[in-house]
Amino acid sequence: MSAIPAAEITHRRVLHIALPIVLSNATVPILGAVDTGVVGQMGEAAPIGAVGIGAVILSAVYWIFGFLRMGTTGLAGQALGAGDRGEVAALLTRALLIGTVGGCVLIALQLPLFWGAFRISPASDEVESLARDYMAIRIWGAPAAIAIFGITGWLIAQERTRAVLVLQLWMNGLNIALDFWFVLGLGWGVQGVAVATLMAEWSGLALGLWFCRAAFRVPDWRNWDQVFDAARLRHMMAVNTDILLRSLLLQGIFVSFLLLGARFGDVRLAANQVLLQFLEITAYAMDGFAFAAEALVGRAMGARQRMVLRRSAVLSSFWGGVIAIGLAAFFALAGGTIIDLMTTSPEVRAAARDFLPYMVLAPVLGWAPFMLDGIFIGATATRDMRNMMLLSFLIYAGAAALLMPVFENHGLWIALLISFAARGVTLGLRYPALEARAED
Incomplete structure (x- = not known):
């Protein structure tokens, strides 16, 4: 394969990859609002709670397989950079097989999964009954939902983020249309919301496969010797396991943050929940540029081109920094207005404003870890991600233990x-070693 000129890594190319992802992410909260809104027209509280808790439980279960998106992007990007067409196709097949098997396992284990979920998060009998009906329908979309993680990662590796945007728009648009038809038109209630999502997921898988149709026109995708090659499978498993452990530690920080915040009363707990939405906005906005880093760094690593890797990391991080500064300024100027839109409680509004300065700092301090995550995923330096996440988790736990007794929620x-x-600091210290691997 001929070398990739560093000059080809341009601002335009970074934006071409990143912006469709940012737009795609913007559609996610709209779907959640519609799901809640249509059942809200039934005039009862239980259906709203059932859809909310059911969606949260399934999202948490599916989230476990999020490693498939990240791992596929890094591995496929490197295979593209190395000019290994056969491995690119084999990775798509592996991702689809993992999605299918993983989804079937969840279907088989749905009863104990649902039982355990409601033991952890109990609800009223009416809400739990409706939520079980909702999840019993949606769980049949698990193979499609998980396989779409792999397809998305594979498309991002090829810088085909416009296809990802179309896929997301199709799924969410169809889901919303079916919500209105099934719930408001046919009166199916909570089950209608579940059927709408189920149909959207399977149609999304079909569209995703169509976007990948070029891979199925050549025999490489069914070269079973390569698909099931032991060494490549072990490497894929190691990468995905590291990403999963890293993600569990990251989730542990946010879950413990919510649980610890409950110690300071309902008002501060509610204020924390409101302000965490600012972090969601930050994540949605920054994801596109982290994904750009994954794709570009992956190709450069596969091609063993250190300077291309560095330019990819610098340009994607530059635009991530622009977004971070823009978000910090936006939160500083409009944060109070956003809080007022999220809650009508005077006490919660006042408490959230007390902690708003932390949200102004969050995008700036979050810039480095967001971008470095993308860079390390592209390079499949996942062992470093796992280890530095563990160290950061321990630092967080120590800081919380020291600061909370004195400054409480602050x-x-x-x-x-x-x-x-x-x-940011720990991953940054590991970056030189990552870059050096591009010349190994």
Whole structure:
């Protein structure tokens, strides 16, 4: 394969990859609002709670397989950079097989999964009954939902993020249309919302496969000797396991943040929940540029071109920094208005404003870990990601233990921001070794 000129890594190319992802992410909260809104027209509280808790439980279960998206992007990007067409196709087949098997396992284990979920998060008998009906329908979409993770990662590796945008728009648009038809038109209630999502997921898988049709026109995708090659499978398993452990540790920080915040009363807990939506906005906006880093760094690593890798990391991080500064300014100027839109409680509004300065700092401190995550995923330096995440988790836990007794909820927010800084610093210290691997 001929070398990739560093000059081909341009601002335009980074934006071409990133912006469709940012637009795609913007559609996600719209779907959640519609799901809630249509059942809200039934005039009862239980259906709203059932859809909410059912969606949260299934999202948490599917989230476990999020490694498939990230791992596929890094591995496929490197295979593209190395000019290994056969491995690119084999990775798509492996991802689809993992999605199918993983989804079938969830279907088989649905009863104990649902039982365990409601033991952890109990609800009223009416809400639990409706939520079980909702999840019993949606779980049949698990193979499609998980396989779409792999397809998305494979498309991102090829810088085909416009296809990802179309896929997301199709799924969410169809889901919304079917919500209105099934719930408001046919009166199917909670089950109608579930059927709408189920149909959207399977149609999304069909569209995703159509976007990947070029891979199925050549025999490489069914070269079973390569698909099931032991060494490549072990490497894929190691990469995905590291990403899963890293993600569990990251989730542990945010879950413990919510649980620890409950110690300071309902008002501060509610304020924390409101302000965490600012972090979701930040994640949605930054994802596109982290994905750009994954794709470009992956190709450069596969081609063993150190300077191309560096330019990819620098340009994608530059635009991530622009977004981070823009979000910080936006939160500083409009944060109070956003809080008022999210809650009508005077007490919660006042408490959220007290902690708003931390949200102004969050995008700036979160910039480095967001971008470095993308860079390390592209390079499949996942062992470093796992280890540095563990170290950052321990730093967060230590900071929370020291600061909360003195500064209460302020100490908790400071500990969370310290965890962002720790992730950025620790991964940054490992970056030179990552870059050096491009010349091994």
